[in-house]
Amino acid sequence: MQGLVRQGLTGQDRGGGPASQPGDPAQGGLPLDGALDGRGPLFDQIKRAVAGQILRGRWQAGQRLPNEAELSSLYGVSRQTVHKAIALLAREGFLVRRRRAGTFVATSRRDRFALPIEDIGDVVAREGRVYEFRIRDRRSLRNGEGIRWPDLPDGTPILTLECLHFSDGTPIQHERRLVNLDVVPEVIDEPFDVVAPSRWLVDRVPWSSADHTVRAVNATAEMAALLGVEAGTACLSIRRQTMHLSRPVTLVHFLSVGDRFSLSGSSITDSATELNL
Amino acid sequence: MQGLVRQGLTGQDRGGGPASQPGDPAQGGLPLDGALDGRGPLFDQIKRAVAGQILRGRWQAGQRLPNEAELSSLYGVSRQTVHKAIALLAREGFLVRRRRAGTFVATSRRDRFALPIEDIGDVVAREGRVYEFRIRDRRSLRNGEGIRWPDLPDGTPILTLECLHFSDGTPIQHERRLVNLDVVPEVIDEPFDVVAPSRWLVDRVPWSSADHTVRAVNATAEMAALLGVEAGTACLSIRRQTMHLSRPVTLVHFLSVGDRFSLSGSSITDSATELNL
DNA sequence: TCGGCGATAATGTATGTACATAAACTTTCG
DNA sequence: CGAAAGTTTATGTACATACATTATCGCCGA
Missing domain, CATH: 3.40.1410.10 (Chorismate lyase-like)
Incomplete structure (x- = not known):
């Protein structure tokens, strides 16, 4: 296993994880607080981790975040999985993505307060x-x-x-x-x-x-x-x-x-x- | 090419399509009105096609729709692509999915009218x-x-x-x-x-x-x-x-x-x- | 007949691979 | 020097594959 990833489910080991070196216990100087929590599917864990960085203000509006490949090796999952998580966050309005340019924290969405109207x-x-x-x-x-x-x-x-x-x-x-x-x-x-x-x-x-x-x-x-x-x-x-x-x-x-x-x-x-x- | 799928983009042909028999021009008795329109990515075309069936009342609330494998061969795309489209529609509230049971048209969401509140x-x-x-x-x-x-x-x-x-x-x-x-x-x-x-x-x-x-x-x-x-x-x-x-x-x-x-x-x-x- | 239990059929997740697309960056040429 | 052309990089889409997860269905036995 990759240390922090995926507990809580049955957690059998699949093939070989992606890039990450086999046995880095504490990961150089990278923000370890971005660690996954093992609750639920991987892409959800990544969503939480990223959204957490934003909500806690560590990643500020407008700031660029690591690209999919970097996140992939940072979290020790495949690029597909990172892509799914990030794409969903973008779809939900947290992030803005531009090809070639990268992924950015959305400048807050003040206008999205909404009020439901019921019967x-x-x-x-x-x-x-x-x-x-x-x-x-x-x-x-x-x-x-x-x-x-x-x-x-x-x-x-x-x-x-x-x-x-x-x-x-x-x-x-x-x-x-x-x-x-x-x-x-x-x-x-x-x-x-x-x-x-x-x-x-x-x-x-x-x-x-x-x-x-x-x-x-x-x-x-x-x-x-x-x-x-x-x-x-x-x-x-x-x-x-x-x-x-x-x-x-x-x-x-x-x-x-x-x-x-x-x-x-x-x-x-x-x-x-x-x-x- | 698969006939109706994917024009509008460069549209080069990739490997071999999935299951669909090589050369079914008009597809038995299946609803051809569910055809894709060639605008944009495949999964968006499928979203539109399915949402269209629902909005036009051909697929009614509570009704079960074909499973991913069936849709996949119906539209001539891989199950992955169907899955992405259907999962997104479910996430948006059009569909309800239950494992083993299938995918159903959501019983309408009357309470989702919403008003934005702006600064x-x-x-x-x-x-x-x-x-x-x-x-x-x-x-x-x-x-x-x-x-x-x-x-x-x-x-x-x-x-x-x-x-x-x-x-x-x-x-x-x-x-x-x-x-x-x-x-x-x-x-x-x-x-x-x-x-x-x-x-x-x-x-x-x-x-x-x-x-x-x-x-x-x-x-x-x-x-x-x-x-x-x-x-x-x-x-x-x-x-x-x-x-x-x-x-x-x-x-x-x-x-x-x-x-x-x-x-x-x-x-x-x-x-x-x-x-x- | 009913309860449990296993087979089964559906969706859900994860990875690998391969290209497509767009835009920023770089170089070249007029 | 500036515009056009080419290169590079990051995201986007599609497919294949494999296995996980869950209800549901149906069988079987008490």
């Missing part, structure tokens, strides 16, 4: 409360007739829905939705007496992409009445447009009372937590 | 406006003395900052920040006359993780005065706690006027857009 039904259910919804209005018309969905050609048939979501009987979210009937014609026959529109759509048209905009607005008198708050109460407004194969599927406006609903999430570098350092 | 300075700059900030208050004290940072032991030295951010001279965001002096002692000597605290911290302590909470609140009279709006105006409140190697670094409250600031982002399945289908 209201899931949120309510997870809080252990009773979730209900009620359809307040539903009509079928063509785009441009009274309502205009900007990203859709005029005349396209659409279904409009308005509904309210409740948590333990208290209204917490108002929803106004447009659905593209060209994409999901079956929706016309769905009564939405059991399953909520958002859920129905997600089950029907999976794997879509979406745009979001989140803003804070003061409740209008009408909305305030529906949500059971005073006019002017701060509300979170979420606009979501969902696309499937570059065709708009649905456009929704959610409005939720500020102190009954919030977006939250521990985030960023979910990969870093995966690395558990 | 206000970047946002203002990108809109082509002039960004400025002003420190309104700054003091150094110990946790528990007047202010309590819940995730930090009492007595820990902290720096408190209060500042305002401007876009073209209009105040758009208020910031109240606590900084853990045990982690970043140098901050005590930083005047913040040029670089804003958030930027300074990001440059100093990169690669951290963070928790966020976003809510809508009505502006208090004091805040309204600072932001130049009427009391009660709906504001977006963002709370962010940043950690580095599981130690809290900074805790911030941002407050921004609802109609001067919004969070937005096209999101989810950024991998799907990368696949450009």
Whole structure:
């Protein structure tokens, strides 16, 4: 074995390790703190080791790190394995790679903080409360007739829905939705007496992409009445447009009372937590 | 050559293709629509082909797809290449893999919508406006003395900052920040006359993780005065706690006027857009 | 019938080898 | 001296091979 590499699994010895001299116990002047920890697959150990150097600030942003061949002999594994580890770290945004030039620590990714947006039904259910919804209005018309969905050609048939979501009987979210009937014609026959529109759509048209905009607005008198708050109460407004194969599927406006609903999430570098350092 | 595989690059022929019989022009009854398109690396072509089947609904959620050996001969590439493509799609959340059982289309990931949260300075700059900030208050004290940072032991030295951010001279965001002096002692000597605290911290302590909470609140009279709006105006409140190697670094409250600031982002399945289908 | 247990089929990891590709560097030539 | 052409170096992709790891399936016996 190579000393520090690969314990924890069955750990039978394979052929001959790569370059590394047969029996270097302490490795000249190289940073031994970069040693592997024997937990899990080799490429994961290397990911952890490298990410650790970065997180601990030993390898600073912009700095160039050893090339694959050097890392390979440093860690005593093949270049393939190093390549896999480094390529994954690059894909996760820790590193930037340029041919011939080398591999560099990415200049930090300040813009990658992210906030997950969940379905209201899931949120309510997870809080252990009773979730209900009620359809307040539903009509079928063509785009441009009274309502205009900007990203859709005029005349396209659409279904409009308005509904309210409740948590333990208290209204917490108002929803106004447009659905593209060209994409999901079956929706016309769905009564939405059991399953909520958002859920129905997600089950029907999976794997879509979406745009979001989140803003804070003061409740209008009408909305305030529906949500059971005073006019002017701060509300979170979420606009979501969902696309499937570059065709708009649905456009929704959610409005939720500020102190009954919030977006939250521990985030960023979910990969870093995966690395558990 | 294998017919459909790999054009667009230089496309010299390598050794001998894998299993596939030498000269099957149209492949029995197999879905030929799964054909590769010759754009980019083979494993990317396979990713696109497979993701396409899923997005077009030909392979439905929960359904099992052919094993690596089958895909390998279906597409006329080695198992390694198929493995790389499929493993990446799994890592991106499209597929779920279980040893011995096989590979399955993931049951859609409704909860993965995500919003990026950016630094206000970047946002203002990108809109082509002039960004400025002003420190309104700054003091150094110990946790528990007047202010309590819940995730930090009492007595820990902290720096408190209060500042305002401007876009073209209009105040758009208020910031109240606590900084853990045990982690970043140098901050005590930083005047913040040029670089804003958030930027300074990001440059100093990169690669951290963070928790966020976003809510809508009505502006208090004091805040309204600072932001130049009427009391009660709906504001977006963002709370962010940043950690580095599981130690809290900074805790911030941002407050921004609802109609001067919004969070937005096209999101989810950024991998799907990368696949450009 | 049920429990255990072994065969088996799928994915997962690691290495070797060979070239391709891109960009930085060097040399050459006008 | 500067642009073009060639060289070198680091990463990128592909394939072959070999073995590890795990559920699942099915058999067999109590």
